[in-house]
Amino acid sequence: MELTTGQRAELQALVYSPDVAATVATRARIVLWCVEGRQKKDVAVLAGVSRPTVDLWLERYGAEGLAGLLDRPRGAAREQVPASVRARILALSRTSPPASTGLSHWSSREMAAFIARTEGVSVSYHYVAKLWRDNGIRPHRHGTFKVSKDPEFAEKVADIVGLYLAPPGGAVVLSIDEKTQIQALDRTQPLLPIDFDATEKRTHDYVRHGTTNLFAALNVGTGEVLGECTPSRDGASFLAFLKKAVQPHAGKDVHVVLDNLSTHTTPEVMAWLADNPHVRFHFTPKGSSWINQIETWFGIITRQSIRRGTFTSVKVLIKQIRDYITHWNTTAKPFTWTATADEILAKVRLVQSNIKKLVDNNAK
Missing domain, CATH: 1.10.10 (Arc Repressor Mutant, subunit A)
Structure with a gap:
């Protein structure tokens, strides 16, 4: 051929x-x-x-x-599942499994078994997996929805979503976080010697050359990203990056959305904030980093540039990250945030209610 x-x-x-x-x-x-x-x-x-x-x-x-x-459509008859059961599977898939199951997250097999046990309806794990694919649900990759235990959850959500939907006039909103321990992996395809051992079925060897940490700041208004790779992720490194992120916006109020990590609240950082009152921190609720828009960008760079890349050294990895950021900024556009704080809180209350019902049912 x-x-x-x-x-x-x-x-x-x-x-x-x-x-x-x-x-x-x-x-x-x-x-x-x-x-x-x-x-x-x-x-x-x-x-x-x-x-x-x-x-x-x-x-x-x-x-x-x-x-x-490509995979061809299977000829098996379509599985007939009541609409109420389908809706229950979708609702459960967006919550953590009940504590009584001992599961940290759902798998398609565990979900099918749980539905059979609690609903008395038999569904195949193939049906559950297809339902997840059709609705963009990936509990096996990203875990499941966890309700934040932060006592100030509602106030923090309202504060941050308010910045996204209606930023103060003339102010700059930056979404900042760090992606830690990015590995420089060299994926090398093994050679095929004449006496190749038939039990060896690897398609690649993996050689690790070290790691780097990526600090990144997303300008919520423009979509542009400032990034910097560092060997460490302590308070000093964060403060140095924060100064670089804020410097281009001199004379403007700057609102920074970030996680409440210890490196973000060191005495040195707090002292710098006191000396720079035009910069204000807005901390995401505990266990709710999804509300920080830079996390969406981290997911994009991981899929498009890092996950399948081949890096023979940390230096090569860092260059790849820098080149990607440069490419991103040439056509940068802001992410569109549509959910209001009330809508988010309503969904959280619904999840809390569903979890309580599940726990009560299992306790009976």
């Missing part, structure tokens, strides 16, 4: 795209490895599949192109 330059580029895009399922990326690798001239038995070992599976994906790609590498 021969590939055009365009076909090769399309397959490589599947391999390295963060939005493509790992199984599909592996199928694209199989095709590329075979085109490189590797023997099918060696490709099977590299990909961790059987030799007939290699033939299957080569045949499908040859007949259908990229579409042949």
Whole structure:
């Protein structure tokens, strides 16, 4: 099989795209490895599949192109689940599992078992997983919604959301936090010796070259990001970055949204705040970092630049981060915040009510 330059580029895009399922990326690798001239038995070992599976994906790609590498719809009959049960699954998925289950988060199998036990309705874990995919719910990756125990939760939410929706005239709102211990990983594909051990099924080796910490400040009004990588994340490092973040906005009131970490409230930081009354801190509620907009940006840079990158040193990793920030700022746009404080608090009260009902039901 021969590939055009365009076909090769399309397959490589599947391999390295963060939005493509790992199984599909592996199928694209199989095709590329075979085109490189590797023997099918060696490709099977590299990909961790059987030799007939290699033939299957080569045949499908040859007949259908990229579409042949995607999963085909299953022919099984659609599972019939009452609307009330579907709604209950969605509601439960956005809360932490009841304490009586001993679970830290939901899995599709545990959710299916819980529904069968509490509702008397049998659903498959495949149905639960599909329901999650269709509604953008990922408890297995991000954990579940946890109700903050901060006694000032409502006041802090109202304060911060007020800044997002109606910032004071002429003021600047900065969302600041740090992403810690970012690893410089060198992903190296192992060579295939003649006497390759068939039990070895790794597709990559991982070499760790160290870590860095990223301080970042998002200008809520413009979407622009200021970032700086440092070897440490103590109070001195935070204060130095804070000064750099605030410096371009001299003469304006600056409101800073950040987590209430010890490094953010050291005596040196508090003394600097006292000397700079135009800068005011707004702390997020405990356990509610999701309200800090810089966390959304951290998620984006992780998906688009860091997670699948190859970094032979911390220096290379830092350059990648700096280049990404420069690229981001060329077309920066502010995130659109639409939820009001009242809407957020109403949802929290609903979650609290659901949790109480679950606990009461399980106690009976």
